[in-house]
Amino acid sequence: MTMPPEGHGTRILGTGSATPEKVLSNQDLEQILDTSDEWIRQRTGIRTRRVVDQSTGAGTISLACDALENAVANTGIDPLEIDLIICATCTQEMTCPSAACRAQARVGAFNAAAFDLAAACSGYVYGINIADTLIRQGRHKTIAVIGADAMSTVMDYSERSVSILFGDAAGAAIITRDENPERGCIYQNLGADGRGWECLYMPRREIDVPESDKETPIRLGCLRMNGREVFKFAVKKFLSVIETTLQEANISIDDVSQLICHQSNLRIIESARERLGLEKDRVYVNIDRVGNSSSGSIGLCLDELNQAGRIREGEIVLMVAFGGGMTWASSLWRV
Numbered sequence: 251m252t253m254p255p256e257g258h259g260t261r262i263l264g265t266g267s268a269t270p271e272k273v274l275s276n277q278d279l280e281q282i283l284d285t286s287d288e289w290i291r292q293r294t295g296i297r298t299r300r301v302v303d304q305s306t307g308a309g310t311i312s313l314a315c316d317a318l319e320n321a322v323a324n325t326g327i328d329p330l331e332i333d334l335i336i337c338a339t340c341t342q343e344m345t346c347p348s349a350a351c352r353a354q355a356r357v358g359a360f361n362a363a364a365f366d367l368a369a370a371c372s373g374y375v376y377g378i379n380i381a382d383t384l385i386r387q388g389r390h391k392t393i394a395v396i397g398a399d400a401m402s403t404v405m406d407y408s409e410r411s412v413s414i415l416f417g418d419a420a421g422a423a424i425i426t427r428d429e430n431p432e433r434g435c436i437y438q439n440l441g442a443d444g445r446g447w448e449c450l451y452m453p454r455r456e457i458d459v460p461e462s463d464k465e466t467p468i469r470l471g472c473l474r475m476n477g478r479e480v481f482k483f484a485v486k487k488f489l490s491v492i493e494t495t496l497q498e499a500n501i502s503i504d505d506v507s508q509l510i511c512h513q514s515n516l517r518i519i520e521s522a523r524e525r526l527g528l529e530k531d532r533v534y535v536n537i538d539r540v541g542n543s544s545s546g547s548i549g550l551c552l553d554e555l556n557q558a559g560r561i562r563e564g565e566i567v568l569m570v571a572f573g574g575g576m577t578w579a580s581s582l583w584r585v
């Protein structure tokens with residue numbers, strides 16, 4: 251959907267993020283799994299991930315609250331100016347109340363409506379697209395979008411093909427109305443294909459485990475993944491979503507100053523970068539340090555870039571994600 255250049259636009263007022271202190275390295279995983287640092291680095295590009303200390307009660311809610319608090323501090327905004335909080339997550343400790351409500355209470359954003367959004371790893375990009383649309387429509391003026399996942403809380407650490415990938419993180423952005431209609435999200439795409447749900451799912455009940463996945467033991471409440479299928483889907487989807495987005499917006503890849511891809515696997519990101527012919531410094535990577543943090547991934551990348559002064563006014567930034575569902579999303583911004 252291309253945004254009409256009338257009325258007003260939007261801008262990212264500021265960003266924040268949160269990562270737990272505890273580091274889980276490949277060497278740590280070698281101690282508990284039949285795996286090796288070399289295998290993990292070659293197949294995924296990951297060296298370390300961050301994981302919450304569950305014994306202290308830390309988890310998705312604390313990460314979401316910390317990221318929003320950090321974004322509020324970084325922008326200096328009065329929290330009462332925020333009129334909606336969207337928290338993308340697939341690892342809520344509680345489905346009621348939402349993590350967004352908990353974050354609202356933490357920062358004192360008492361004029362904000364609040365809800366959670368479930369689109370797995372695509373959740374943050376779904377969230378910023380919805381925020382941009384609502385602000386352009388005039389329904390809201392200032393929206394906080396959080397992506398937060400404590401993936402370590404849904405990991406089966408005896409399952410080596412899944413647990414090596416994931417880590418915990420949250421990113422938040424505060425998006426507000428801008429008088430320039432050309433500013434903000436200039437093209438967005440949301441997509442889903444529910445037929446692929448069995449590739450990535452988190453069963454709470456035995457009865458929900460699909461026939462195709464009954465051969466190996468299942469730990470209820472933990473993420474199951476058909477890595478090979480997701481990999482094939484991701485490589486194809488990333489490229490086609492990026493190409494469609496640029497075509498529809500009539501923007502050349504040369505005009506994109508930063509491509510922020512969901513940090514799923516370095517090989518998937520590198521495959522898109524090489525096919526698009528982009529230099530390394532225009533495709534952000536932090537998966538080596540933090541692993542795949544699902545809904546937290548793109549928000550954390552955006553904040554790291556922003557804090558490093560690499561999100562400059564007027565430049566074009568493209569965010570692209572795919573994830574369980576299957577879902578995908580792109581968001582092209584003039585920041």
Ligand code: UT7
Pocket residue numbers: 284285286289290293294371410411412414415475476477478480481484513514515542544572573574
């Ligand atoms: O946010 C979205 C979520 N998910 C993704 O983006 C995941 C996409 N998929 C992937 O990243 C990759 O499929 C994985 C990293 C999960 C797996 O890499 P792969 O190159 O697709 O490996 P594979 O599943 O084809 O397995 C190759 C071999 C197998 O052994 P055999 O059958 O060839 O003897 C696996 O048993 O590697 C073995 N293997 C491992 N060996 C050491 C699988 N996991 C491990 C491991 N350590 N951790």
